[in-house]
Amino acid sequence: MFNKQERSGILFLVLLITGLLSVYYFVDFSKENILDISSPEISAIQKQIDSLRTLEIERRKPKSFPFNPNYITDFKGYTLGMNTEEIDRLKKYRDEGKWINSKSDFKRVTNVSDSLLKKISPYFKFPEWITNPESSKKSNFKNYSEKTFEQKTDLNKATVIQLQKVNGIGDVLSKRIITYRKKLGGYTSDIQLYNVYGLNPQTVSRTLNEFTVKTPKKINTMNLNTVSASDLATIPGISFELAKIIWEYRVLRGGINSFSELENIEKLSIRKLEGIQLYLHIE
Numbered sequence: 001m002f003n004k005q006e007r008s009g010i011l012f013l014v015l016l017i018t019g020l021l022s023v024y025y026f027v028d029f030s031k032e033n034i035l036d037i038s039s040p041e042i043s044a045i046q047k048q049i050d051s052l053r054t055l056e057i058e059r060r061k062p063k064s065f066p067f068n069p070n071y072i073t074d075f076k077g078y079t080l081g082m083n084t085e086e087i088d089r090l091k092k093y094r095d096e097g098k099w100i101n102s103k104s105d106f107k108r109v110t111n112v113s114d115s116l117l118k119k120i121s122p123y124f125k126f127p128e129w130i131t132n133p134e135s136s137k138k139s140n141f142k143n144y145s146e147k148t149f150e151q152k153t154d155l156n157k158a159t160v161i162q163l164q165k166v167n168g169i170g171d172v173l174s175k176r177i178i179t180y181r182k183k184l185g186g187y188t189s190d191i192q193l194y195n196v197y198g199l200n201p202q203t204v205s206r207t208l209n210e211f212t213v214k215t216p217k218k219i220n221t222m223n224l225n226t227v228s229a230s231d232l233a234t235i236p237g238i239s240f241e242l243a244k245i246i247w248e249y250r251v252l253r254g255g256i257n258s259f260s261e262l263e264n265i266e267k268l269s270i271r272k273l274e275g276i277q278l279y280l281h282i283e
Contacts, residue, residue: 066125067270069100071191073277079260080120086110097149097212101126147209154214155193156186166210168203177207184236186217188278194271195237221281225255235279242267256282 067076069090077087093100093109100106103121107114153162163174173196180196181187190213193204222231232243249265250256259277262268 066123068126069106069124070094071271071274073259073274075259075277076274079258081116082110082112086112095149097147097152099146149212149214152210152212152214155190155211156181156213156215156217158211163207163211166203166207168200168206173198173203184217186215187213188216188219189213189275191271191274192236192278195275219279221279223283224259224280225250225283227280232276235276237272237275242272258282 072080072082072087072090074087077090082090087110090100090106090110100109103117103124106112106121106124107117158177160171160174160178163169163177164171169177176196176198177193180192184192187193190208193199193207194201199207227247229240229244229247232238232246233240235243238246245265245267246262249262253261256262259273259280259282262273263270
């Protein structure tokens, strides 16, 4: 049996439960949605967000920069929209020591479609002596005829005396070319000649009409998606500052799928990009 105090407690508990059930069944706890997403204020904010999202998408799109079509790599050609046959035709033409000097030359050699040529030709950038021949005529240098690959001397075997026969190359520059060759352990590509201090593009063009790399040094390439900033800085022509920028760019994007993505890096010129591709691969 319960005593009087216990009976009072049980009665209070029953009344409390009954009251709570009544409140639950008879009181409307639903509330009006205080956030009206159709309001003008919310719509204006959503438009701003959509606009910022669109700008960010445009910013992340690969940018196109001027380039010399004579130095189109497989990766560059692929990103431009060229197929394998078109890239191979250009490579074969260049291996014969011949040069593309106009967009009509590019069309004739590669046989790309008119629509693709119209799209990429505005970015073609040729040496000044091609685009401004009158300026070349005023120079003190003699005109020269274009030589074939077979007629050229191997750049990795050229002597100081042979190099000095090129207009614009004297004792100092010829020795720098040889010194840089020794530093590299041998040239791998003609484009590395642009890294020689004091050689301007016109002089390089004249030099490459007489010399070309026929016995390239083999390079053990590094994976761009795993290489450290320190290792990137060992690539000729790449400072540690630029190496760090490339490394950070790769990390922020979660990896690189094509070398053309690096064209978005402001301090990395097209020529430097072509040069570092000799030392890197992408996996």
